[in-house]
Amino acid sequence: MSGYRGLFNITSRLFLGMLVLAGLSGCATNPVTGKSELALISEQSELEIGQKQYQPSRQMQGGDYKVEPEITRYVQQVGQRLAAVSDRKLPYEFVVLNDSTPNAWALPGGKIAVNRGLLLELNNEAELAAVLGHEIVHAAARHGAKGIERGVVLQGVLLAAGVAASDSDYSQLAVGAAAVGANLINQGYSRDAELEADHYGMVYMARAGYDPQAAVGLQETFVRLSKDRKENWLSGLFASHPPSAERVEKNRQRARELGQGGELGAERYQQMVGVRKKTAPAYAAYTEGRAALQKKQSDKALMLADRAIGIEPREALFYGLKGDALAQQGADTKALTAYDKAVTLDDGFFRHYLVRGALKAELGDRSGARRDLNRSVELLPTADAHYLLGGLALREGDRPNAIAHYQQASGASSEHGKAAATALARLDLPEHPGRYIKSRLGIDRTGSVLIHLENPTAVTARDIRVQLGELGAGGRVFVRAEYRVPGALGAGQAVSLQTDIRLSDSKQLNRWDSRVIGAAVVE
Structure with a gap:
């Protein structure tokens, strides 16, 4: 299936061009641990990698959570409070992603993200500080950079042990340099790196005035949930940060060394995040609706989209689901209206432009389709958008542009990636x-x-x-x-x-x- 209808089933070779291994400097002192270690990637390269991958990595994980901007500001305040006492001064940034999967990740250079779904599972601000402190250490201690140096990402390997795909994980769509982010955020850390992040994360908590005991309780919760095999947890934080009894015991020892006391911030946290649990049923309906759409149950998906909108009418994802359900039913005009609403509510998420542009292309609005698809590519280069843009260029007789787009898309293993490879061969094989x-x-x-x-x-x-x-x-x-x-x-x-x-x-x-x-x- 090609064109718009094939987008309903949306779920690397690259990188060397963007990675500047400047100054193969040999040994350096780790600013967190004080240990001497081999450092092949310069700090400037770390910063460049993190900065370049932060935007596409956020797009691949559902985009930024925009319904409650004060929640993002709150997370940023807690994060910067910890960053201020960290052992390595980086341009730390913190963002909340619009994904129900409980997860958090850090890119080299201090670019950190926390999923909306994880915030709903925490009990107080100190537990949030434990999560953010842990991620700060991953960045500060160069754990991500070390993964690159080991060749895990340089070889273009998508790690099977990475974060499992959720309804808002679009990492398999990304092409070009953007696909590097999928490798970076999905790579699992070593046992030593996890223990190190726990250890120094608790140190940062204590320095910032939080009760480090919260990190112990958080790990105990993680272990219990992993034993209960809570699927949403196993497909999120546990995939890249596996809990263990060893980590719990190490945290207990460290908490005793650091002493009692410090803030929990339970009331403050509940005032900021706890009340948002009222909208959790809306996101649950959305997740169920996306599953129904995959099964071609458009009536059910539409009903669930309307239910979600009734609970939280400010969420763009819900209108995107509604548009998908309507388009699957052939109600294209109504679908466009739903997509327009999604773009209005969130003009910074690639998928809203991708599906609207695809539908416009199918309806013959080439200029509108091209604008939307190009905007989608600006936010996240995907095989789907490049394939559709290649088709538009070909219909207009622009063979060089069609070839360029098909080349971008042809490296993906998705349906549109394979279709682009075929189209590219038809166009370019006689010439080359x-x-x-x-x-x-x-x-x-x-x-x-x-x-x-x-x-x-x-x-x-x-x-x-x-x-x-x-x-x-x-x-x-x-x-x-x-x-x-x-x-x-x-x-x-x-x-x-x-x-x-x-x-x-x-x-x-x-x-x-x-x-x-x-x-x-x-x-």
């Missing part, structure tokens, strides 16, 4: 056949040179021409023969051509090379 038809050399028992050709694309190629050349001084290739592949080479197929070049020794093959110079696509 060597990019798509792979060739390598071999030798048979008689010494004849073989040209092995493979078509890894989803299209069928014909009229394939390949040259065989000998490498000369300075790497220059002297063409000795040209061959044409008989018939067509289907998607995923391979063929071997026997040439009339004979070699006495297989080692001589290193002096020869082949390249595909021509091909056409079977329509």
Whole structure:
């Protein structure tokens, strides 16, 4: 399924270009632990990575929570109170994300996020301080940077142990440099890093005037919930910060060392966050509605969207769900109205523009679709938006722009990513056949040179021409023969051509090379 309807099932290779390993300085002193350690990534690079990934990472996790801006200000105040007593002065930032999954994460350079869902599970301000202090240590002690240095992210590996996808996790959509954020926030920390973050996080709590005993109670709650296998917890904070009895005991020991006393801030916390629990049923209805939509139960999804809106009419996500349900029913005009409302309430979340732009494209409003899709890409580059923009460019005869968008989308494994790869091959293979038809050399028992050709694309190629050349001084290739592949080479197929070049020794093959110079696509 392509176009707008395929967006209902929305749920890297990259990074090296954005990572500046400036000054491979060797050993440095960790500002938190005081230990000497290898530091390949400079502080400036840490800051650049965090700054560049903060926006797309927030988009992938549901966007910023905007219904109650005073809650974000409150979290920022608590965070900055802790940051002020931390051992490393970074440009710390704190934000609340519009995601019901209980989770929190930190990027290199001090960019920290807490999910709305986690706030509802805490009992007092000191527990919030325990969470934020823990994340501050991850940033201050370079735990994220160390993960990069180990090559976990540089290899482009999406860790299976990362945060499980929730209804508002769009990390699998991101393409280009934005996809790096998915690796950074989903990477699990080592046991030592977690213990270190617990230890110094409690130190920061005490320095800031909070009762460090709250960190013990918080970990005890985490362990109990993990044993009860509360799914929403297991798919959130526990995925990257696994609780354990060892961590509880270590926290108890540290709390005894730090002494009793300090603020809990229970009343203040409940006044700020506790009353927001009244809107929890609205978000529960939204989550249920998204699940219903996946099952093509649009009537149920629409009913749940209206229920959520009735409880909290200021939440843009609920109007997005309503628009999706209406569009699934074919009520496109009403769907556009719902999407318009979502954009009005939150003009900084990529998905509102993505789905509205996709629907506009399907309805023939190309200029409106292009504006929305480009805005979506500005907020979070996704395969879906680039694929749709490629289609718009192609319909308008703008072949170079279509190719550029399809190239951006083709690296994704999603439905639109695969469709973009196919569209790209159809457009670009005749001009650059060597990019798509792979060739390598071999030798048979008689010494004849073989040209092995493979078509890894989803299209069928014909009229394939390949040259065989000998490498000369300075790497220059002297063409000795040209061959044409008989018939067509289907998607995923391979063929071997026997040439009339004979070699006495297989080692001589290193002096020869082949390249595909021509091909056409079977329509």
